[in-house]
Amino acid sequence: MKSSQRPFKPPKPQEPKSSAPPLKSDLTPVNNEELNFRQEPDHALISNEPPEPPKVEPQVTGKRNKKKIDSPPASKPHIPFQDRPEEPELPPSPCQHMQFLDCNSEVGRVIFECYHCKQGIISEYTGDPVMGEYKGRPSVIFTKVKCPNCEQTAIRLEAREVLSTTAIPSPWQE
Numbered sequence: 001m002k003s004s005q006r007p008f009k010p011p012k013p014q015e016p017k018s019s020a021p022p023l024k025s026d027l028t029p030v031n032n033e034e035l036n037f038r039q040e041p042d043h044a045l046i047s048n049e050p051p052e053p054p055k056v057e058p059q060v061t062g063k064r065n066k067k068k069i070d071s072p073p074a075s076k077p078h079i080p081f082q083d084r085p086e087e088p089e090l091p092p093s094p095c096q097h098m099q100f101l102d103c104n105s106e107v108g109r110v111i112f113e114c115y116h117c118k119q120g121i122i123s124e125y126t127g128d129p130v131m132g133e134y135k136g137r138p139s140v141i142f143t144k145v146k147c148p149n150c151e152q153t154a155i156r157l158e159a160r161e162v163l164s165t166t167a168i169p170s171p172w173q174e
Helices: 032-038
Strands: 100-101 107-113 120-126 129-134 136-139 143-146 153-157 161-168
Touching: 100 161, 120 143, 120 153, 129 153
Parallel strands: none
Antiparallel strands: 100 107, 107 120, 120 161, 129 136, 143 153
């Protein structure tokens, strides 16, 4: 016989389980008063109190700064929306309106507002963007378009050459 094998043991005979209560030898009728004073009932008394839930201990698991993972969240007082102090509104960030026309043709057009003075401008451009290098990586070189009104850079286009720039009334001004 190998050392890893165990000898066969026959299973122990089990008593049959039945759902019927055990038989009593004394089957004499008993009134309720005698039952209360002499005998205690076989079943447990039912109480109207709800059962107490089991207490769960918080556990520290892993090496995550030894935080208590299973602990309940700290209760914060509820502050209704009306009682909160109003946060200051951030100033609007500058944006620039633009609309590209004739994108698929050889000469493209773009209508835009100057970034600085909001003057309406229409420009014609041609060619694919020029590729350069920035910090050893390929990068697109933008073509700067000057505003005819304020002489600052109105927009930077990804184009090889700007053919014309014309000031127009801004279509986005109200």
